[in-house]
Amino acid sequence: MASDTATPLRPGFADPTLNAQQVFRRLLEAMAQPGTLSELDCPLEPPRPLAPATAAAALTLFDGDTRVWLDGQARSPEVETFLRFHCGCPLVADPKAADFAICLAWPQDFGTFAWGEAAYPDRSATLIVQVERLEEGPGLRLSGPGIRETAEVAVSPCPADLAPRWAAMRAEFPLGLDLILTAGRRFCGLPRSLTIAEA
């Protein structure tokens, strides 16, 4: 792309205050009741390749106080302009320094992000992982806080070795990462407290 071409800027929330409040409640539901899918309920047309749910989570949670890392697929002038303008968040090159990450592909290694410290496990990254499809039903079997017994959610794509990788991270609890999965307008929370098995 020619460097002197102005990068087009997509609009953010129509009502920044109320839309952020609505989206936060959806994110809170997703995180507090993993496996229950929640759905974005305000209009949003973010820059490609961000899904509306991904962009909505970013607009709700990112600002000048959060360092954000974008994976290779998410990194584009349009996305960066969108985040810089609407969120004012610093974009960082080192995933270890990030409070949030937008991953359009599943990260190969959860260990490249900060898992927090023993005294401050909250000083850890939250990954927004965008996938193609999220459905309630057979796929991953989730159990833990927020779930009465077990919940099932179908995620695609999903790495074949997610369950053992997650288990390895879960063994380090309370250290770990929290994931917000997004697809289209849907959210699914995967907090670190979960146990994940393949259903």
Place this chain on the structure above:
Amino acid sequence: MNTKAAGYNYAYLDEQTKRMIRRAILKAVAIPGYQVPFGSREMPMPYGWGTGGVQVTAALIGPLDVLKVIDQGADDTTNAVSIRKFFAAVAEVATTTATERATIVQTRHRIPETPLREGQILVLQVPIPEPLRWLEPREAETRKMHALEEYGAMHVSLYEDLARHGRIAKTYDYPVLVEGRYLMRPSPIPKFDNPKLDRSPALMLFGAGRERRIYALPPHTRVESLAFEDHPFEVETWEARCRLCGAEDSYLDEVIVDDAGGRMFVCSDTDYCNRRQAAQGKPNPEMLGGKA
């Protein structure tokens, strides 16, 4: 969006502050029972009067919510009235006294008797969030104790009660263990309410404004009140029943009725009591909800 309280943002807090609190809430939910530090703000009510709960509620609340605020179980205590009025003004939100109609219940010192359901959020005001504080006044030390799961001192302290008094003398703010990992202070609810924390279908958020901490219990989280095998956890019981509604299963307040030692007991949860009275044909306009 501007509100009736001209000059202030919707729900009083500016958007940046709300984001900061929202991020802290999400981390709190992800690590049940762990106290997340947050940049608590000065609120237009004093520290110690519910500023933590008010900030959590302000970060949650939207125009579609229905808010209930209680203090000591009652909707009509002055501090509850004051907080309810605040949100009715700054968030233009509907308020109610009916527990089952509320989407958010902010409370000080009680959990309602009416069982909460999935989708409801209980916001508890917390004065001192650290369960180990009376055993160790230093934050630097208690942080370490949580990191290392060093909770022996708490068991020893409860055991000392047993040795001295034959029973655990702790009556409120009774410590709990969350999902077998974090020791947590449930806020100064009577231990009568502790069983309501365990596997509750509602989300519970705890806000400590002055101490700048937020913590959470997601729905269905295992919450165990500390006890010993030969001294299981037990809650308060009364020989009396509520004088107004006859309830035998609710937490009772003792009311002194004369200066000759006369007393009676009534439900601390006014909504619960009013509903039971209404069901018995004693109409009470107080139970009807609506805009404050």
Place this chain on the structure above:
Amino acid sequence: MYVAVKGGEKAIENAHAWLAELRRGDPALAELGVEQIVQQLRLAVDRVMTEGSLYDPELAALAIKQARGDLIEAIFLLRAYRTTLPRFAAACPLDTARMALKRRVSATFKDLPGGQVLGPTFDYTHRLLDFALAAEGAAPEPAPEAEPDVAGTLPRVTDLLAGEDLIETAQSAEDEERHVADITRESLSLPAGRDLRLQMLARGDEGFLLALAYSTQRGFGNSHPFAAEIRGGQVDVSLVPEELGFEIEIGEIEVTECQMVNQFLGGEETPPQFTRGYGLAFGQSERKAMAMALVDRALRAAELGEESDAPANDAEFVLYHCDNVQATGFTEHLKLPHYVDFQSELSMLRRLRAEFLAREDSGEGDDQEAAE
């Protein structure tokens, strides 16, 4: 028959109406104007701005009026307002060497460039009630003005010491990229850096800091300070907007600065030199600035390898308890209803007493005591 207490809302409204009436006082008397408070109760305004963390004399005066002169209440009002303001940028460090001085005294040198400037101080006033002030009188004669000895920059005493390398250099200038903490937006975590400590002390309660500072002089803390310099006057505030990339002045404020110096005999890697305790307050708040400087230095005892077991050396104790808005809220919250917890205690106490008396009746109590 018992009737539950109702009408909380009405009671609150009535209480507030009464408060408003008392605030105004006798309507036959002239109402106190905010501008009068700004001008004539200026030191109260300065304290409220300092501990309220907001430089705005009119709003501070309004808060004092609204609070009926209760300064902690006024500080609280100002803080609650401040918290709703967006944060645009961080200012550049104030250059207090370039202060338009009103006052400048040093206890360490008899004379120095620029001389001693006494300024509008209570020092050396004889504390005799001036009954003439009670009567309405004419405005005082204007005070004589002297031409300043030195125009422009008046070096700070600590700069003169620094020229000889006799005093440590303050660290902040070394690394401009370092993130400076902001206690109004972050939670205090320990160990707290000096930036956070100074911010907490700057908005800390004057009375609390005064008592702590005093304790260090009486042996609770091993501090032998000299007031190298106390200066007060107007300084420029400037910042570098991101989009401009260069410094611009946005206004000026009045501040009081105190630099205490303490002897330090040196450590393994540091030569003997003077160390600093620093105090800064809005307006003319000299007692506050001096107390702050002493407590700042006391909080550095451990870092300098000195004995550090006095209350004023204990960062967690000092920082967690110096904020009067927090302290007053929590202390006063005890007047809120606690009857649920009290009921819980009451029934436990009755039960324990019944068990105790039963043991005593059966003579068991004595055995138990003997066994312990």
